[in-house]
Amino acid sequence: MGLANKATPNTSSRDGGIGVQMRDVGKHFDGKVAVEEFSLDLSPGEFVSVIGPSGCGKSTTMLMAAGLLSPSRGEIFIDGAPQTGPITDVGIVFQDHLLLDFRTAFSNVMLQQQIRHLPKKEMESRAHALFGQLGLAHAKDRYPRQLSGGMRQRVSIARALVHDPSLLLMDEPFGALDAITRTQIRHELELLWLQRRMSVLFITHSIEEAIGLSDRVLVMSPTPGRLVEEIVIDLPRPRPAHLGHYEVFNEYAGKLYGAFERMGLYSFEK
Ligand SMILES: Nc1ncnc2c1ncn2[C@@H]1O[C@H](COP(=O)(O)OP(=O)(O)OP(=O)(O)O)[C@@H](O)[C@H]1O
Ligand SMILES: [Mg+2]
Structure with missing residues (x-):
């Protein structure tokens, strides 16, 4: 699970x-x-x-x-x-990326940690690993408006997977x-x-x-x-x-x- x-x-x-x-x-x-x-x-x-x-x-x-x-x-x-x-x-990726404009890419992903009350350090390290795997490491502090469409969807995927859903x-x-x-x-x-x-x-x-x-x-x-x-x-x-x-x-x-x-x-x- x-x-x-x-x-x-x-x-x-x-x-x-x-x-x-x-x-x-x-x-x-x-x-x-x-x-x-x-x-x-x-x-x-x-x-x-x-x-x-x-x-x-x-x-x-x-x-x-x-x-x-x-x-x-x-x-x-x-x-x-x-x-x-x-x-x-569960992790869900919608057609529209649905990222929060006022949070950076990394902080959009870490939303899962806050909502689900999961251990912060571990979730940060999981988020970092996902950003690396999705080629986003350089973009973690950017806001959604500063990302390309592809990068925004990659952030959505990271957000859907960071809590390791089944x-x-x-x-x-x-x-x-x-x-x-x-x-x-x-x-x-x-x-x-x-x-x-x-x-x-x-x-x-x-x-x-x-x-x-x-x-x-x-x-x-x-x-x-x-x-x-x-x-x-x-x-x-x-x-x-x-x-x-x-x-x-x-x-x-x-x-x-x-x-x-x-x-x-x-x-x-x-
Ligand atoms: N909340 C809703 N209230 C009323 N009708 C709805 C609602 N949600 C979907 N429908 C209707 O149900 C049908 C199926 O919609 P759905 O969004 O599931 O299709 P879809 O296959 O995902 O389409 P698309 O490929 O365009 O995204 C459509 O006729 C749509 O108008
Ligand atoms: Mg649809």
């Missing part, structure tokens, strides 16, 4: 992440169905991506997994126990970044995951990003979102920047584009 639930944190090793099970989960807002019969089995330490068109219910699903939004129907289990409210042993939820974290930065951060995230092995639920619009990071990719249909396809990604790690290096990449990408085509999202002439 992550630091959030530990009296004596262990920084040298971890025993993997927590499992999340969603069973026939549905959510409606004011009578309008946003998510329908969504089932997910995220195993401890697994990296799963959810990909789907805009508005299909990805963010809603993530908020339900975090316990920040209650489902209208269905059940959610965290490590086998029914979810009753917000999970604490579950990492990421909602389109690299959506606003350029392709080069996306690929760089993708690699940094994969290395952090290989080191920590927390469970990750990663939401994206990008087929390449999903294949580049995941053990499994789940495809959601247009609204109301339900699962229509599941692909196991069997590629060695860490994965290279250019995934086309692997022949099977085209097979995976073809399956995902195929799912989008069957949903009527693409109608290019053949």
